[in-house]
Amino acid sequence: MKPPRSHRLSDYQIRKEGWEALTERLGVSGAIRFLMQYDSGRGDYTRERAEILAGLSFEDALAGIRAASRSGRGARKKKRHR
Numbered sequence: 001m002k003p004p005r006s007h008r009l010s011d012y013q014i015r016k017e018g019w020e021a022l023t024e025r026l027g028v029s030g031a032i033r034f035l036m037q038y039d040s041g042r043g044d045y046t047r048e049r050a051e052i053l054a055g056l057s058f059e060d061a062l063a064g065i066r067a068a069s070r071s072g073r074g075a076r077k078k079k080r081h082r
Contacts, residue, residue: 009017022031053061 019031022034026034
């Protein structure tokens, strides 16, 4: 199976192609509005995650996920498109 075209492009080419696709579909102002919705975030995710999960075993995490799933908490219901 042939790899997707994007696997053969340099980072520069990916950015160029992506910008062209966005501006073609959304126009320049729409593409800018789209890109402005993304940022690199704040804080140190790796450190925060380690602190949050400290002492939590895989089994405990899995049990919590299953309990939330059974109770409907955190479960997203799919919207039906008409």
